Amino acid sequence: MSHRLAVRSFLGGRPALTPGDLAMVLLVREDDDDKPRPMPTVTVREVGDTVKALEDLGIRSVKIFAGSRVRDAHASQSVSPTGLMAQAIIAAKRAAPGVLVMTETCVCSHNDSGECWLAGRDGRMNVEETIEALTFQAHMQAQVGADIVGPAAMIPGSIRQIRKMLDAGGYKNVGVMPHLIFESSLYEGYRASMGAVPRSGTRAFQISPDRPEDAVRVAQEMVDEGADMLLTEPALHTVDTLVHLADKVPVPLVPFSVSGEYLRLTDLREDGSRDMKGLIEAYTVLKRSGAARVISYGALEIARQLTAA
Secondary structure, three states: OOOOHHHHOOOOOOOOOOHHHEEEEEEEEOOOOOOOOOOOOEEHHHHHHHHHHHHHOOOOEEEEEEOOOOOEOOOHHHHOOOOHHHHHHHHHHHHOOOOEEEEOEOOOOOEOOOOOOOEOOOOOEOHHHHHHHHHHHHHHHHHOOOOEEOEOOOOOOHHHHHHHHHHHOOOOOOEEOOEEEEOOOOOHHHHHHHOOOOOOOOOOOOEOOOOHHHHHHHHHHHHHHOOOOEEEEOHHHHHHHHHHHHOOOOOOEEEEEOHHHHHHOOEEOOOOOEEOHHHHHHHHHHHHOOOOOEEEOOHHHHHHHHHHO
């Protein structure tokens, strides 16, 4: 496997938690969308200033999630070079070219069913069509400036096809970081904020918490398909898996501290801000356990507390 720039920039770091160990989650909404949501969001217009503020604090990467206002059964807007994701990537790279932009590559926020897969005429999962949609989505994200694309549906074969298309399109330096996901109730804040609640009530390929051996097997399969790094979630539910994988796969491991962790492990102050002490402690444990970086909704606030200490 070739060493890509996006991968190399994840390696290294000091023993104590620093802003450079964090990546900030950006849930992006349209500029004219003021609907209340459980999780903090940013408008497209706010992306540039937010990313620049992160860079000034020493945070070197962001993870962007963005859906489509108009959705259909084919998630057709997911590949749009003028859609919300494309706009957000462009805004982030324009404001801070040195900050790595990671994306979510999935159809759940573009599909009218909220599922991570597309259905055939019989209503069942159409794996071939879904992989094709994910592949073209990843290619579009790379075209507009993404440094790392993030296949999130856990569909076997999708990583291989994404890597193949990126390489063929001249994007060999764009990394692929698939999501290794355990089933959990901790995603609800994100799903409600992004309108990504699956009609079926479940995600097809997510791993049962009582079967960690499946996570190791799936992780190895992802690496075999061409993954350059692996995202694990929920972060604190996968600490044991993180430790096991550190000895079994030759790629960086990046826990994603999901919406439920942010809401439950931070104390809400009277002024509406949140105390990040609980997350700082948790992320120190994750770094000690082998995390190359931790993706967090609280990265900006944590960096401010770390630099003020």
